[in-house]
Amino acid sequence: MIRTPRRRREEPLDHAELARLLPAPGDPELSSDRLNGLEEHLMTEIRSLTPDTSPHTASDTSPGASTGAPPVGAPARNRAPRPARRPGRRPVLVGVAAALVLAAAGVAGLAGSSGGSGRAVAPPAGAVPAPVVQVVRGSTAGLAGAVADISGAAARAELPDPGPGQFLYVRSEVSWLVSWEGADGKNRSYVDEIHPREVWMSPDGDKGWLMEPYKEAVDRDGVTLDDPEGGVRTLNSPSYEYLRTLPTDPGLLLKKIYDETGGMGNGPDQQAFSTIGDLLREQVVPPKLAAGLYRAAARIPGVVLVDDSVDAAGRHGVAIARTDEADGARTEWIFDRETYTYLGERTVQTRDAEGIEAGTVRGRTAVTDRAVVDAVKQRPAGLGDAPPSA
Numbered sequence: 001m002i003r004t005p006r007r008r009r010e011e012p013l014d015h016a017e018l019a020r021l022l023p024a025p026g027d028p029e030l031s032s033d034r035l036n037g038l039e040e041h042l043m044t045e046i047r048s049l050t051p052d053t054s055p056h057t058a059s060d061t062s063p064g065a066s067t068g069a070p071p072v073g074a075p076a077r078n079r080a081p082r083p084a085r086r087p088g089r090r091p092v093l094v095g096v097a098a099a100l101v102l103a104a105a106g107v108a109g110l111a112g113s114s115g116g117s118g119r120a121v122a123p124p125a126g127a128v129p130a131p132v133v134q135v136v137r138g139s140t141a142g143l144a145g146a147v148a149d150i151s152g153a154a155a156r157a158e159l160p161d162p163g164p165g166q167f168l169y170v171r172s173e174v175s176w177l178v179s180w181e182g183a184d185g186k187n188r189s190y191v192d193e194i195h196p197r198e199v200w201m202s203p204d205g206d207k208g209w210l211m212e213p214y215k216e217a218v219d220r221d222g223v224t225l226d227d228p229e230g231g232v233r234t235l236n237s238p239s240y241e242y243l244r245t246l247p248t249d250p251g252l253l254l255k256k257i258y259d260e261t262g263g264m265g266n267g268p269d270q271q272a273f274s275t276i277g278d279l280l281r282e283q284v285v286p287p288k289l290a291a292g293l294y295r296a297a298a299r300i301p302g303v304v305l306v307d308d309s310v311d312a313a314g315r316h317g318v319a320i321a322r323t324d325e326a327d328g329a330r331t332e333w334i335f336d337r338e339t340y341t342y343l344g345e346r347t348v349q350t351r352d353a354e355g356i357e358a359g360t361v362r363g364r365t366a367v368t369d370r371a372v373v374d375a376v377k378q379r380p381a382g383l384g385d386a387p388p389s390a
Contacts, residue, residue, distance in 0.1 A: 123190045126214065127178045130189035132359040135350050138304030138321050138330075146305050146318055146335075147298040153340035155291035159284055160372035167200045167207070167376055168240055168284045171369040172344070173312040174212075177362040187355030194312050194364065199225070199282055200376040205239025206230060209376035222377070235260050235275055240284060248288045250295035257296070266326035269301050273322045277331060281345060284370050290342075294320070297333075309334045311344030313366035319346070328353045329362055342367065 162168055174197045178190040195214035202208060208225030233242035235257060247253055257272045265271035276297050279285060285293070297303055302322050309319040309332045319332035328351040334343045344366035349356045356362070371380040 123180045123188065124178050126193055127180065127190035128193055130177065130191045131361045132357060133310075133348065133361060135330075135348060135359050136306055136308055138306045138323075140304055143298060143303070143305040143320075146340075147294055147320065150320070150335050150340045151291040151294040154294060154342075155287050157287045157290070157341070159287060159370065162203045162240065162284075162372045166372050166374055167202055167378075169198070169200050169369070169371045169373045169378075169380065170282050170284065170367065171196065171198045171379075172282065173197070173364075173366040173368060175312055175364045177356075177360075189356055189360045189362075191361070191363070198222075198379075200373070200378075201225065201239070203240040205233060205237070205242070207376070211377070235279070238279060238283070240286075243279070243283070243289055244286055246289055248292040250292050250299065253289075253292050254296040254299055266324050270322065270324050270326070273297060273300050273303065273331070277333060277345065280333065280342060281365065281367075284372075306332055309346050310364075311346060311366040312364035313344070313368065315343050315366065317343050323350050328358075 160168075173194050175192045175194040178192060180188050180190050192214065195212070197212040198210070200209045206227050208227075209222050210225055211222035213220040213222075233239050247256065254272065257275050258268055261271045261275050262268060265274060276293050279293060280290070297320060300322065302325075304321055306319040306321045308316060309321075310316050311334045315334070315336070317334040317336050319334045321330050321332040323330040328349055330348050330350050332346045332348065334346060335341065336343055344364065346361060346365075347363040349358055349360040349362055351358050369380060373380060
């Protein structure tokens with residue numbers, strides 16, 4: 001039947017008419033933290049469709065190895081369900097997984113839109129203005145002595161060693177940068193409110209659980225980190241058992257890191273520093289290996305000592321740091337001044353770039369507990385079974 005102008009308004013509106021009547025969709029932009037969270041939440045659904053074919057992982061035959069991805073860490077530097085990782089080491093999403101991520105991004109953009117402007121009129125829910133601090137200049141003076149103290153403390157640490165069927169547990173307080181463009185078109189720097197994050201991982205990395213109820217991409221009861229397919233473990237997707245196979249000599253460690261991360265990230269030196277940070281952020285690292293990693297990091301060009309930094313729990317300490325030349329973001333690993341134990345991490349913008357003011361704190365973490373437990377969702381004695389509060 002041929003429609004006529006007379007009957008057109010009596011029939012359902014066509015797409016063109018609907019487009020004229022509805023407000024313009026918002027800019028489907030999702031913060032890197034939330035996008036990383038959604039991606040990681042979907043990774044367990046697509047691992048069997050995306051076999052790891054890189055030359056490095058293909059040659060790794062360590063016991064119990066498997067594929068899979070912290071984000072602690074993880075500014076995009078952060079990742080959600082798996083311990084945070086840096087962009088550039090993230091597997092490509094395909095098929096249904098990619099479609100779901102894009103759909104979620106679109107929904108988020110529409111929810112934050114204002115009429116036809118396409119710009120958010122308010123910051124994302126739960127976001128607060130990013131703190132701005134004075135950028136303390138780093139120096140190589142004192143670096144060697146500090147690293148000697150830090151690595152010595154790490155080597156002497158008495159950390160739990162998981163047995164069969166047990167799980168490694170790490171609890172942190174975290175906050176990461178949230179991207180937001182105001183109605184005036186100007187960028188604003190907001191961050192997540194500092195909130196708890198808990199991870200359980202089996203020693204072989206094949207089973208795990210994440211609880212981060214603050215994040216919209218994570219259910220209040222958490223999400224599984226299980227990797228049923230198994231595969232090859234690498235520096236970019238390590239397990240506790242894999243870490244125990246690594247050399248502890250700093251020279252050998254650094255060579256392995258450069259060899260396996262070549263071509264990733266913003267240059268080999270920055271990528272090497274980021275890789276070591278990823279291994280430390282949300283893991284229980286064997287003591288001798290941790291000591292070797294700190295000594296290896298001190299050999300990376302551009303690494304400096306910062307006299308004062310503050311983690312997400314408000315604890316002050318000295319920091320081993322390096323600035324990413326590409327964006328001016330300086331990542332600081334923070335250590336207690338007296339005991340030299342690892343406290344957490346902070347990322348500070350050292351220069352104005354991409355709408356982010358110099359001194360803006362882009363991300364903060366604070367490790368508050370590391371332990372071995374008998375099951376996922378089980379917490380060490382004293383923490384109780386109730387979900388933690390921010």
